[in-house]
Each structure stands twice: as C-alpha cells, then as structure tokens.
Amino acid sequence: MRQLIEIQLKSKSIKDITNGYPLILKDAIEIPAVAIEEGSLLHLVDKNGGYIATGYYGTQNKGIGWVLSRKEKEKIDKKFFVKKISAAVEKRANFFASEDTTAFRVFNGEGDGIGGLTIDFFNGFYMVSWYSEGIYSFREDIYSALNEVVNTRGVYEKLRFYTNGQYVNQDDYVSGEKGEFPLIILENGMNYAVHLNDDAMTGIFLDQRNVRKALRDKYSEGKTVLNTFSYTGAFSVAAALGGAVGTTSVDLAKRSLPKTIEQFAVNGIDYESQDIKVMNVFDYFSYAARHHLKFDVIVLDSPSFARTKKMTFSTAKDYPKLLKDALKIINDDGVIIASTNNDSFNMKKFKSFIEKAFKEENRRYKILEEYQLPEDFTVPHNFPEFNYLKVVFIKVMN
Known part of the structure; x- marks a missing residue:
C-alpha cells in the first residue's frame, strides 16, 4: 500500500x-x-x-x-491520471489532426500537471519517459489511463532515472504492436527516422521542431551550413531540404555517422554529397580555420555538459568560447543559430554569453529571431524557468 x-x-x-x-x-x-x-x-x-x-x-x-x-479531497488514482492525460490530448488536437507532422509531445510533465512524466507521439506509437522511481511507481494507473484516453498503436518507454548509480536496464517495449525500426515520422513535411527501442535516445529532439523549420524555410537556400554537435543530423537534413549547397555535420559520437546517413537516406538525399565528420567539435573548428573553410550558417546546439579525454565543456561557462570559435569560420553576413537546453540559466543570461563573445572578438551582430519551447511542450503558467530551451538566430555584421 x-x-x-x-x-x-x-x-x-x-x-x-x-x-x-x-x-x-x-x-x-x-x-x-x-x-x-x-x-x-x-x-x-x-x-x-x-x-x-x-x-x-x-x-x-x-x-x-x-x-x-491542490484539492485536499482529490484522490491520486487512475481517474486522476485519465483527467490529466485527457486535458493534455485535447490541447494537442491540432497536432493529432496534422497531415505534415506525425511526431510531437502529448504530455509535458509539470506543464500538464504531472512532473517527472513525459509522453511523446511517434506516428501512432507512444513513448513514455519516466524521470524518477517515484513517478514510475504509478505506471499501472498511468498506462491504464493512457490506453483509455487514446488509441495506441504501440507503447514504448524510457527509464531516465538512476538506481544504484546506473540507469535501469530494461526492454523499451511495453504493449501493443512492436514497431519496425527505423520508424519514419513526418515533421513539417520532412522525414525523420526514429528508434524507440534504442536506449535513451530516439534520433530526434522534438523540442527543436520550429527551429528546424525556420532553418529550412528562411536560412538555407544557396548557403553552406555547418551543424555542430549534430547527433543524427536533423538540422543538416532541414538545411539540405531548404536548398543548402552543402552541409557539414560534426559530432564526436561514432554512431552519428550511420545515424546521419540514415536521416539523409529517408529523405532521398545522397549522403555522399554531404560532409559528415566524426570528431570533437572544437578540433573541427581548429581544422576548419587551418584549411580556411568558411560557412554561411553555423548551428551551435551543444549539450549542457560534455566530457572528452581532452576537455570538459559546460554551456554555463564555455558557450562564449564556442561562439568565438564559430566567429572565426563564418562568412560576413552569416547566421549563427545559438541554442542550449541548459535549464540553469534564462534567456537573458544566454544573451549575455552572446554579447560577451562578440565584444571580445570586436564583432557586431543583430538578433534576427528567438525561439523557446514549442506549443506542445507546455510549461507551468507564470514560471518561465521551466521553459528550458533557448535559441537565438544571430546575424554576424560586417
């Protein structure tokens, strides 16, 4: 009990x-x-x-x-979870009805009233992520509620909490149809390959959907695009589909190469016409500077924290250096897409990193547009600190 x-x-x-x-x-x-x-x-x-x-x-x-x-008599039972999930699904009615987007967040933790729990939709499949052992203890009621509210093609889960200092080993499959992976989803008409049974990652960060669309629609045509910390190359795909004359994807993880090739392939893009580098991003900046490589658009979507044999990187202290390195290899009038999901500082602080980098490099800039979490990533009213995503499109002035 x-x-x-x-x-x-x-x-x-x-x-x-x-x-x-x-x-x-x-x-x-x-x-x-x-x-x-x-x-x-x-x-x-x-x-x-x-x-x-x-x-x-x-x-x-x-x-x-x-x-x-905040109701003393309210019971925390299946009926409670049905109410919360139903309200969240109703909010996303436009997403469920969309013909060109088939992947989005259905339930966003504290923004929808249950912190520690997220539910994502991937072309009929649902992926439930549990962020603590505490919320995971409610799984029977929550899965029962989910199946009552929506028709699930199949359900997968991710356990994102530690037990004895390690992530819990588990089979990601929960119920319903077992998916055949890669599962192809649509995002604003672009194809992306996702793997719901592949450890903690799926192959796509859904919170960057609007940013990828902006890159494709406004900033790619006729441009050379460098995508750093590229993961599976989702930004590179968006750039290529937007008419970029060339993309370069750089990520240290060895799996980034086959994953990026896969993303190009499901969009009918010849990956051999694109450049994919498996290497440390900072080493690549040095390489590009030595070889006098320049880019029109540079995407800086770094992890909050990363450690390699050579260095430790934290956006909270190292983002200005990242920007300064990018400034050395960007063309005049180029655009830097600066992005972070670090929730330890706000947009104002993030902009101070931009100001610091440009001032130290004696360069001028103009902010073109800003993005935070998309509408399906609901955040608690009046508490902007839960809106962790910060993206700034920066034009580098002559």
Whole structure:
C-alpha cells in the first residue's frame, strides 16, 4: 500500500506552492523523522497543519517530488491520471489532426500537471519517459489511463532515472504492436527516422521542431551550413531540404555517422554529397580555420555538459568560447543559430554569453529571431524557468 505522509512546508515555500509552483525542493520541507519511500504521497501542510497541496515523492536532479493536486479531497488514482492525460490530448488536437507532422509531445510533465512524466507521439506509437522511481511507481494507473484516453498503436518507454548509480536496464517495449525500426515520422513535411527501442535516445529532439523549420524555410537556400554537435543530423537534413549547397555535420559520437546517413537516406538525399565528420567539435573548428573553410550558417546546439579525454565543456561557462570559435569560420553576413537546453540559466543570461563573445572578438551582430519551447511542450503558467530551451538566430555584421 502506498505511503501517505504529512510533510510540513517551510514558510518561505508556502507562497510559491500556493501560487502554483509545481516542484518540491528539498529545502522547501521540514525533513520528517521517518524514511520516505519513492512514490509516497505527500500531504503538504503549514506549521499549523493547514492543507496546502498533495504531491508525490520522487527524487531527480530538480528536486524531491512534484505537486499533483491542490484539492485536499482529490484522490491520486487512475481517474486522476485519465483527467490529466485527457486535458493534455485535447490541447494537442491540432497536432493529432496534422497531415505534415506525425511526431510531437502529448504530455509535458509539470506543464500538464504531472512532473517527472513525459509522453511523446511517434506516428501512432507512444513513448513514455519516466524521470524518477517515484513517478514510475504509478505506471499501472498511468498506462491504464493512457490506453483509455487514446488509441495506441504501440507503447514504448524510457527509464531516465538512476538506481544504484546506473540507469535501469530494461526492454523499451511495453504493449501493443512492436514497431519496425527505423520508424519514419513526418515533421513539417520532412522525414525523420526514429528508434524507440534504442536506449535513451530516439534520433530526434522534438523540442527543436520550429527551429528546424525556420532553418529550412528562411536560412538555407544557396548557403553552406555547418551543424555542430549534430547527433543524427536533423538540422543538416532541414538545411539540405531548404536548398543548402552543402552541409557539414560534426559530432564526436561514432554512431552519428550511420545515424546521419540514415536521416539523409529517408529523405532521398545522397549522403555522399554531404560532409559528415566524426570528431570533437572544437578540433573541427581548429581544422576548419587551418584549411580556411568558411560557412554561411553555423548551428551551435551543444549539450549542457560534455566530457572528452581532452576537455570538459559546460554551456554555463564555455558557450562564449564556442561562439568565438564559430566567429572565426563564418562568412560576413552569416547566421549563427545559438541554442542550449541548459535549464540553469534564462534567456537573458544566454544573451549575455552572446554579447560577451562578440565584444571580445570586436564583432557586431543583430538578433534576427528567438525561439523557446514549442506549443506542445507546455510549461507551468507564470514560471518561465521551466521553459528550458533557448535559441537565438544571430546575424554576424560586417
């Protein structure tokens, strides 16, 4: 039977939780004497025992749990999850009806009322991602609710939490039809190959959908495009389909080569006409500078943190260096697409990195447009810090 534990909120956190803040931070509560099991329901109260909210205990990098309800009598059961998933599906009605996009986020964690849980749609298949052992303990009710709300062709899952310091080993398949991979999805009319049974990755980051469309529609025709930290080459595909005269994809992971070839192939693009490099991005910047290579568009979609034998990279401290390296190999009037999903700083701070890099290189720039999470990645109202994606299109001035 699931634990129900009364937890006292510290006074400084009561206002935040009352105003809709969904995350339960460790320093927000008075730590009880009893041990709390993952998945326990938390009855959050003030110092006088007055009810504030109901949450669940689930440790992840952001905190120790999430608020589920602010109604004291509301039960956290299958009916609760049916209500939440139904509301999320209704919000995405336009996506379900789309003929040129068949992959999108159906349920976005705290933005749809259940932190630690995301559900993505891939051409009839659903992929559920669990970010803590706590939310995973509700899986039976959540899967039952999902199957009640939508017709699932097949269901896969990703366990994105650690047990004993390691990700849980698991079979990604859950129920329904077993997919034949690669599964081809459409994104604004572009084909992408996805693998729902391939560890933590699928082959596409759905939150960059609008950015890829902008690259294809506005910035690629007749241009040379460098795609750094290219993963499976999704930006390169968008550029090629937008009329780029050449794309270069650079990623350190060996699997990036076959994965990028696959993405070009499912779009009928001859991969041999494109350049794919398996190497450290910073080494490639040095290589390009030595060989006097220049590009019209450079995509800088770096991971928040990366470690190689030679160096450790963190967007929080190293993004200006990344921009400065890009400035050395970009053509006049070129465009840099600067992007990060690091949630430890906001857009204002990210723009300060851009300002710092250009100032130190004595270069001028103009911001052309900005993007954050697309509309299917719902974020909690009035709490922009959960809108983690920051993308800025920068024109490099003469």
